[in-house]
Amino acid sequence: MTRGTARSGSTPAPRSVDVARLAGVSQKTVSRVFNDEQYVSAEVRRRVLEAAEELGYRRNNAARALASGRTRSIGVVTLGTALYGPASLLMGVERVVRDTGYALRVVNTMEGDPAGVAGAVDSLLDQGVDGIVISEPIDEDGTEGAGGDTPLRIDVPVLVLGAPPPVTAPMVLTAGGGADLMAHTATEHLLDLGHRTVHHLAGPQRWYAARDRLEGWRATLTAHGRAVPPAVEGDWSAASGYRAGRELAEDSDVTAVFAANDDMAIGLIRALTEAGRRVPEDVSVVGFDDIPVAAYVSPPLTTVRQPFDAVAQEGLKRLVHAIENPGADALPTSNPPVDLIIRASTAPPPSRTTPAHGRRTASRSLGDPDHPPLPNGGPSSRH
Amino acid sequence: MTRGTARSGSTPAPRSVDVARLAGVSQKTVSRVFNDEQYVSAEVRRRVLEAAEELGYRRNNAARALASGRTRSIGVVTLGTALYGPASLLMGVERVVRDTGYALRVVNTMEGDPAGVAGAVDSLLDQGVDGIVISEPIDEDGTEGAGGDTPLRIDVPVLVLGAPPPVTAPMVLTAGGGADLMAHTATEHLLDLGHRTVHHLAGPQRWYAARDRLEGWRATLTAHGRAVPPAVEGDWSAASGYRAGRELAEDSDVTAVFAANDDMAIGLIRALTEAGRRVPEDVSVVGFDDIPVAAYVSPPLTTVRQPFDAVAQEGLKRLVHAIENPGADALPTSNPPVDLIIRASTAPPPSRTTPAHGRRTASRSLGDPDHPPLPNGGPSSRH
DNA sequence: TTGAAAGCGCTAACAG
């Protein structure tokens, strides 16, 4: 029943001594009870809790932090966008952080912000955090040298979600770095369908995530001995996908495109369609993310789903471990599965030669062969 | 050049006394410099700053908070979703909070979480915040009585974004509550087009925002003396929109639907199309939010755009004012404009009688008649 | 303009 209870303006907030007095114990005992330390008799514990309840006692976190040297909070650096990927990651992080008993402090990096990730981390360090999560970092000064750039030095454990920028810290963890693997899966799906090669609508190359995807795509084509057409760079927006689509529509060699995210894929499809090139009959398109509407656009989008929650959870578990066991070894990584969701935006290329193998297959997992593929297909099969 | 600088593990962090010693002044003077207090000679200030720089000094926030009683941080309660609306609001909030010099603490409410908003607020109060922002509240126990529910009592100023749940606090501010007005605009647009009435695909009614939209829709129909068909309730997802679409497709009286968000609108359109009902020729659909891909789906979606950034900015300015001037009057509210973005998912109803007035008009603003309408139309006109 | 002293409310050693 403590729900939402709080002091009303005037009365000063009760302190642990007040509780101690009321319960007839020492202040330290109150502290013990609230920290779930052992060696407190059930009877005393009950009395303390009761007194605390009566007074509406709430521990003062500033005092706690000051005395213990631990803030019990984790800072996260995110991009200042409502983009599905970063937003999902942030939500996943919040969930896990709260579960672990830490508080979450958030700072955004805005694109174009000169201070970039470094500034955000700095501000977090100023605020005082026990660990830092850098989500989907982007590398603001691609020019290098504009800011006297040494790797970022941080004195708390760091978890980088996505791909790692240069960071120096007592412990650097990464999670969810499998973007290249996912790009590989997407590209290979298209190749399997019989396409000669696959074009790529890339994300902004300042984003490590975008570079990873591009790299995975390129490597796959190379591994198959296919031509690597120049990639078109977008900015994650559907608008940029649309613009790229107008370009690509003019090149009749284009029969398959792997877009670095679903928004761009949707813009791309629209442009293609408007230009008279049907999807998937003339051109196949694969997206990336599996945004909520992906199954409902026309045609339903074949895409790669990132396991945001799993990534956040696994990464944070390791971060918290590093925070609470300084000096200890990092917990082992486990690669979350990547799922290719095959819907209706991909098909074999317009007849020319029938592909020998690779008819459309069902959803499949990579990285964890035992993981059962998720339901795919049209809208009706999604929750 | 302080970018990213931080202590390396072993050396204890320098304190203000260390800086004082090095600068040859008292510790209090260091404090003065860092708080930008007056009465410090330029010379002394310089020496202090220099010493601080040399030592890599960083103020200890816990100590500051403990001594001053202010945490200089604002807590925000959001939904644990990557939904465009809530995510956008959160990003907007972060931006402004940082600008005002406060730190941001985030706690999510998960749907189905028994503690709900109350629990989230409680956790924020535990952590210690100077003010609280509740974003898009939902009212978890619609049943009432399940938790002995008195209005939430909070002892710091509160800003509610969206629609206000019952809250008791020294100062309760609201911003962005114009959802009913926006719903009105959307509904009226459809009526202007000549539709006899408008159906509504509502959001989950536990959400205040969803209720507001429904109310705006209902009121508009009533005001025009039109029949108010039963609303269909979805859960914001495209999947739920799709399900609703299958239902509505069977009712040939349905010629216009106002969906409470874009995701549902997209699912709805897909179901309608699959059922052979063309959009907008047979059925017009209006969404809500103007998500990034709205202009690129087929057909491009007519929707209502919420001014997230403006709402966050305005609300926070008022919250910070309330925090820093306890007892003072709240700053006045200004209603941000609501924009109806007309694209291709709406049209006059299938011929029957030609509507007297209301041919498709350009984008228009409500609430701020002087505000120039934003560019609308197809993809090509979007950035 | 500057400094000295006294806490803020809690946790961390140590006793008992």
Add this chain to the structure above:
DNA sequence: CTGTTAGCGCTTTCAA
């Protein structure tokens, strides 16, 4: 099992 004694690193008084 429980209590005592010190601080944690600042901001506040109040003097100088």
